[in-house]
Amino acid sequence: MDFRLLGALEVHDGAAEIKLVRRQERLLLASLLLRANESLPTEQLIDLVWPDDPPEDARGALQVYVSRLRKAGIAIDGSRDGYAVRAPVGSVDLERFRAGVAEARGLGNAAERGTALRTALALWRGELLPELVDRAIRDRLCVPIEEERRRAVDERIQADLAAGLHAKLLDELPAVVAQDPTREATVAAWMTALHLTGRRQEALEVYADVAATLSDQFGLEPAPALRRLYSAILRNDPVDRAVSDDTVPRELPVDISLLVGRDELLADAVRALKVDAATICLWGAAGVGKSAAATRIGHLAADAFPDGQLFARLQDVAGEPVPARTLLGRMLRSLGLSSGEIPDDLPERREVFLQRTTDLALLLVLDDALDSGTVEQLLPAGSRSAVIVTSRAPLPELVTAVHRQVVGLDPEVSRGLLLRLIGRPVRDQEAIEVLVEHSAGLPLALRIVGSRLALSGDELLPALAGSLTLDSMVAGDLAVRTSLDRSLALAEPRTAQLLAGLSLVGVTEFPAWVAAPLLGHDELAGTAAFEQLVDLGLVELVAVEPLRRYKMHALVRSYATEQLAGDPAPTRQRYFEAVHRLTALADSGLNHGWTLAAHLETPATPVLPEAEGEIEADAIQWFEASWSLIDAAARSALGAGQPELAGTLTLLLSGYLSLRGYREPHNQLFQTIAEVVAETGPLELSVRLELALWMKHPGTPADQWSAGLRLRELAGQTGSLDLQTRAEMQLAESALRLARYQDAHRHGLLALALIDRMDGPEYLRVFAVCRLAAIAVELHDYEAAVRWGEQAVVLASPNSTAQAESRLLVGEIYAEVKRYEQAAEHLIAAAATARALSADDCLAQAHCLLAGVRAKQGNIADARSLMDVPRTIYVQVADPHLRIRIGLADADIAMTAGEFAEGRRIRLEVIEFVAGRGDTSVANYIQGVIDTDPRDPANA
Structure with a gap:
């Protein structure tokens, strides 16, 4: 009987070949022949034949296969403990191969040794056991034998070279x-x-x-x-x-010439290696430069390890783990052991490695570890050796190691590295800044960009900065996508699902609650998935308090989009529903007292207890972390053909944005959604959106008046008293800005009449009363103005923004009639409420008005101090209304300080500004102040 393993399994009985059709029988026989004449335990054979899903009666099935092999004429001994194939000496080609190689190694003549090795290698007919499809089984059975073949090939080449056959070798090498x-x-x-x-x-x-x-x-x-x-x-x-x-291994890779931003890390690591012979674990994101740092540290510390430095990559080029057994074999060879001295199985190799390293001072660099278990198998013995481990995820199981995270480079360091990699002066600094931002502090990305630009002129800069994608992040064999692939391969399925889902969110920074709806799980599972993404360097934890927030860099977001599989619509819809519910809850918690979304019902699901608890504790804070995400969700809903949802989210968000004075970022979206809903309906939502749009960004008074007339007609068609009341108040506001005070008063009373109806929108009364108070001021009916204003303060919900804004108006009225103490009382109360609600716009206006009051009272120092707050807020929001308030307050302060020309100049600038906006009433008011201010010598 002749058994052939070195290729497809073949069994020959004389000239006849015995055919074994069943895969399991062939695999069983191959497993036995690899250890011919040795008994293999039954459990081990079952594991080899059925690695994933053994049958219920695996022992019985194994007996059946053994019986069939025996019937085919193959001698197999069996016992309670296992089975062994009886193979006469020389009947297995693997045995003949090994014998031939051993014989060749004993030959002193190089030509004879090469011929003998060639004869032994000729027994190989192709890939070892190609019928083995399971990778784990293949590694277990075949890798050691294939390594024997490669060593024999290496030895045969060396023998041929020594024999002077170098010309012949050039055909195959x-x-x-x-x-x-x-x-x-x-x-x-x-x-x-x-x-x-x-x-x-x-x-x-x-x-x-x-x-x-x-x-x-x-x-x-x-x-x-x-x-x-x-x-x-x-x-x-x-x-x-x-x-x-060499007899002493020196395997550290070449140190890169440019390694920046790592001085502290390098110094700490070298000290730990030299002083404590420590194990150092460097972990961090894909492309962050862990391997480069480990290599530099190894070179800096090498002199402390005279017995050599070993280097091992724990993943192959495809990102698959290299077995610890294989790695130990390579390291033992590096330490001078011959092939015959290296045991076959892992435990024995580990034991030999420990014995070999007990008295040595070695430095090991284990690069790209996937798990702590493999690393532990490779740790040397003795107290004089040290280890550097790099990993994409933390390895806390290495309890005695010093763990250091390698983070991205800061922008200034990144910029310096990129310019040095380019190697020439660059004029287009704006493009450089874009490239630095998109590279996200990753040395890998910077090196790719730098190498591309180093080989080109500056003409590539704008194009590269304008289209920096994963596809462009390739230079030679360097590729960001490949590095990210290897990181994601370490993630659990739920974590990978979250990464893909985050590409639907539309922003690069997001609060923790988004994970739950994207995964369709609870918040605990979402947080666990987020934490693994952080550990793998795919997202960054940017804040823990007051709310947990994460950030995804643009390159990773582009990669995440590629990971979306199947139809993303269900995930997106689940996410939309969560955004809708949470935004509605947060809007109702703002206590602003004014919202165009008051008619909307809060969705019942999905319930997210942790996020809802955060909203209940501080709705403003929740909005602060989530408002850009809600804005992006509205845009996404519009793009997904859901304009009603987009409009609803926009209305729910508008209260917070108005409260904070963030009008401009949202206006274009508001306009687009309003136009789409105007075409698709429903009418009531369309009217609400237009009213909100004009309230946020009214345009000229004439435009606002025309729009108000049209919206009043449309509001009448809806039958909604709420909308009709709002339309009347809109017309009153427009008429007031046009200085048509009687029209303004009439529309204000019409709004109040609608509220007085049986089903009238009572919650709008405070705003209608405020309008009437403002109109009374323009009509110089200050008694009525005070009466309306004080009524508004009482009507408003206590400590709401509505009440704060009512106090602003009353304070301004009292200042107008020179009742400064009463004015200050209301303005101080308004500022306190606004500050508590984080209503920056209201707070800024309160400070401006109060500064004007203090100036009129002659307190210049207090007045100027009060203006710090509105100036700071204006820098953030650039609101035109606030600009007018700041100008008027500054003019009041200048007049009281005796800076009359400066005061007049400021007021004239404000008049020019408001006139350009069409605010005739405000322009008239300021001109009247200029003409009558008793502090101005020009009016004497």
């Missing part, structure tokens, strides 16, 4: 090196053969190509022996025909 450029003895043989045949330049090019491949794909530098060979060829010195490596 290019393909062998291309298949595995890390087998540097083979590379050395190729370079030597080229050099000895007079092709010196080609030999140097082979080294350059292999060195680039090792650096770019594996993060390795060529071995010392290979570097010495390169130097010899470069100098045209004689070279040996066989290359041997």
Whole structure:
């Protein structure tokens, strides 16, 4: 019987081949033949034959397969403990191969040794056991034997080279090196053969190509022996025909020339290695420069480890884990053990490695670890050795290690690195800033961009800055996408689902609650998924207090979009519903007393207890963390063909934006949604949106008047007293700005009459009364103005923005009639309420009015101090109403301080500004102040 394993499994009985059709039978026989004449435990065989889903009666099924093999004539011994195949000496080709290699190694003559090795290798007919489809089983069974084959090939090449067959070798060596450029003895043989045949330049090019491949794909530098060979060829010195490596391993990759922003990390790590012989774990995001930092640290500390430095990548080029058994084998060879001295299985290799390293002072660099278990198998013994581990995720199980996160570079350091990589002066600094921002502090991204620009002129800068995507983040073998792929491969399925879902959110910074609806799970599961994304460096935790917030850089967001699988509509809809409910709850918690969304019902689901608790504790704070996200959700809903939802979210958000004075960022969206809803309906929502739009950004008084007339007609068609009342108040406001005071008074009374109806919108009364108070001021009926204003303060909900704004109006009226103490009382109360509600716009106006009052009272120092707050807020919001208030207050202060020309100049500037906006009433009022101010000598 002849058994052939070195290729597809074949069994021959004399000239006849025994066919084994069933895959399980072939796999069982192959497993037994790999350890021929040794008993293999039943449980081990079951695990090999059915690695994922063994049958219920696996032992019985195994017995059936053994019986069939016996019927085919194959001798198999069985016992309670297991099975063994009886194979006579020389009947298994693997055994013959091993015997042939061992015999060849005993031959002193290089030519004879090469011939014997060639004979042994000829037994291989192709890939070992190609019928094995399970990768884990293949690694377990085949990797060690395939390594034996590769070693035999290496030895045969060395023998042929030593025998002077270098010309013949040139036919095969290019393909062998291309298949595995890390087998540097083979590379050395190729370079030597080229050099000895007079092709010196080609030999140097082979080294350059292999060195680039090792650096770019594996993060390795060529071995010392290979570097010495390169130097010899470069100098045209004689070279040996066989290359041997150093007895002391020096495997650290080449140190990169530019490593910036890591001084503190390097110093701490080198100190820990040299003083404490510590294990240091560097973890961080894809592309953040962990390997580069580890390499630099290794070089800086190398002199403290005279017995050598070992380097191992714990992932292969495809991102798959390299088995600890394989890694230990490589390290033992680096420590000088021959192939015959290295045991076969993992426990024995581990034991030999510990014995070998007990008295050594070694530095190990374990790059790109996937788990702590593999790292623990590779740790050396003794107290003189140290280890540097890099990982994309933290490895807390390494309890004795010093853990340091490697973070992205800050913008200034990133900018400096990019300019140094480009290597020439760059005029377009704006484009550089864009590239720095999009590179997100990742040295990998900066190196890719820098290498591309270094090879081009400045003409590429604008194009690259304008279209920086994952597809453009490629230079040679460097690619951001590949690095991100390897990070995501470490994520749990739910975490990967969250990453993809975050691309639907529409912003790069988001609060923690978004994870729950995107995943369709509770908030606890969402937080766990977020935390793993943070650990993998795919998102960044930017705030814990007062609310937890995360950030995703633009490059990762682009990558996340690529991960969306299937129809995203259900996930997006679930997310929309969560945004709708939470925004409605938050709007109702603002206590602003004025909203165009008052008629809307709060959705019942999905309930998110933690987020809703945050809203209940501080709705303003919740909005602060979420408002841009709500704005993006409205845009997304509009793009998804849901204009009603978009309009609803916009209305719910408008209360907060008005409260904070953030009008401009939302206006264009408001306009777009209003136009779409005007075409698609419903009418009531369309009218509400237009009323809100004009309230936020009214345009000229004439435009507002025309729009008000049209909206009053449309409001009548809806039958909504709420909308009709709002339309009348809109007309009253427009008429007031046009200085048509009688029209303004009439429409204000019409609004009040609608409120007085049986089903009238009572909550709007306070605003109608405020309008009438403002109109009475313009009619110089100050008694009525005070009466209306005081009534508004009483009607408003206590400590609401409505009450604060009512107090603003009353304070302004009292200031107008020179009742300064009463004015100050109301304005101070308004400021206190506004501050408590974070109503910046109201707070700024209260300070302006109060500063004007203090100026009129002659208190210049207090007046000027009060203006710090509105100036700060104006820088943030640039609201035109606030600009007018600031100007009037500054003019009052200047007049009281005796700076009359300055006061007149400021007032004239304000008149010019308001006249440009069409506010005739305000312009008339300020001109009247100029003409009658008793402090101005021009009026004497």
